[in-house]
């Protein structure tokens with residue numbers, strides 16, 4: 001068991017400073033053993049009682065990210081950023097963003113802030129992206145007219161991974177006999193049973209098909225009627241059941257059933273995704289039956305993707321305190337400028353996405369740096385300059401964003417080669433990114449920042465001009481000035 005560390009009332013150094021600068025402070029010996037900890041934020045103190053769940057710093061360092069364990073700390077120089085979860089007495093998970101540093105030759109100290117609020121949003125957005133990516137895979141399979149059996153299995157697989165649920169089944173309805181047949185299942189103990197037929201109105205699935213309505217039984221034990229249990233469920237021990245009708249063009253084509261071993265208390269979003277899966281199932285069946293070619297509304301899917309991007313954007317704005325309008329204006333201006341510079345139309349959507357997401361890597365930058373009201377120290381700059389690389393890390397797994405990576409990756413490169421992270425120079429930097437940089441810096445300068453007040457537009461324009469050939473592509477700046485002049489003729493003092 002634990003070593004019964006408690007919040008001992010010994011004096012930590014600079015008690016009051018600690019309280020104002022961290023929500024959780026942990027003191028360790030130089031080998032990483034946890035000596036004591038202190039929760040300072042009142043909302044946390046009441047959530048955690050007694051023991052600290054970790055005994056060694058190694059338990060806080062995810063193995064993949066810090067393969068060297070504590071050595072990673074010693075190699076990092078002075079400060080190691082660590083993100084870790086803590087489970088409160090009531091079972092809730094809190095997330096902390098900590099910095100590990102030396103307190104004395106024999107002691108280390110970990111200052112941490114409660115970032116639960118942000119982390120939850122981040123996890124939720126990741127969940128949504130995973131679901132959209134899964135849906136995309138399904139749509140591609142449907143569009144390529146795969147065999148119906150394969151499609152149905154793929155669909156159940158996505159339900160298992162993305163909802164997630166323990167088991168699922170898909171029944172097809174024969175419109176002449178009005179019988180349901182089990183066409184595919186996943187996670188069920190007994191193997192396939194094409195000889196199983198259910199009558200309309202009989203059992204849960206039969207009721208779903210007859211009434212064309214979702215049935216949700218949170219606890220089967222409480223409501224079990226044996227005749228509601230088809231043969232393929234009789235060896236099973238599921239707790240929750242949801243059945244949905246598969247309907248297209250007014251016809252009932254089948255039933256999608258999902259089962260879970262514990263009680264499902266799905267949120268609206270979860271149910272919505274289940275409905276979407278059922279909709280895809282109906283389309284797949286309809287296609288297979290009628291050999292109709294799928295007129296996939298890729299526009300609709302595009303909208304779902306963009307809604308997700310918007311979600312990311314709001315996550316970031318919440319932290320950076322940039323106005324949402326700012327990022328959007330930068331993105332719109334970038335697209336206009338890129339178009340004026342001759343960038344192909346098909347690329348503009350990717351450029352727009354890249355521009356919207358350009359600072360997404362800042363989600364990983366701690367608040368005390370991101371919102372610092374003054375200049376950054378060398379140490380803090382080292383962390384801040386990682387935000388382009390972090391963006392690449394976040395976005396790379398999302399295949400539909402791969403054409404949109406340039407801007408997040410290289411928006412802090414400079415024409416003269418003195419930027420970061422790769423010190424690209426001149427035309428090594430993609431044109432779309434060179435265009436973006438001008439728009440981003442202009443809008444950054446005319447906005448309030450935690451570290452300075454907004455500049456006047458006039459002053460910002462002078463700066464852009466002055467940085468031509470240094471930060472900025474000399475080919476882009478005149479186009480930028482033209483655009484600004486078109487919108488606000490008095491500002492530029494320069495004629496086309």
Ligand code: C2E
Pocket residue numbers: 369370371372373374375376384412440441442444445449450451452
């Ligand atoms: P950001 O605030 O969105 O700024 C984007 C870019 O606009 C900056 O990239 C820089 O090229 C330009 N820019 C913004 N404000 C100024 C300014 O006052 N003077 C000049 N000459 N240029 C400016 P950079 O420098 O690589 O900074 C990247 C990010 O680092 C900034 O994004 C901001 O989040 C943060 N940052 C930069 N300087 C400071 C600072 O002094 N204090 C704090 N707390 N954060 C800073």
Ligand code: SIN
Pocket residue numbers: 127162163164266267268269270271
């Ligand atoms: C889940 O996290 O899988 C269910 C909650 C939801 O996303 O609505």
Ligand code: SIN
Pocket residue numbers: 306309348349352353356
């Ligand atoms: C987006 O991907 O951010 C929206 C697409 C657009 O409006 O160009």
Ligand code: FE
Pocket residue numbers: 358359387411412
């Ligand atoms: Fe940036």
Ligand code: FE
Pocket residue numbers: 358359440444
């Ligand atoms: Fe920015």
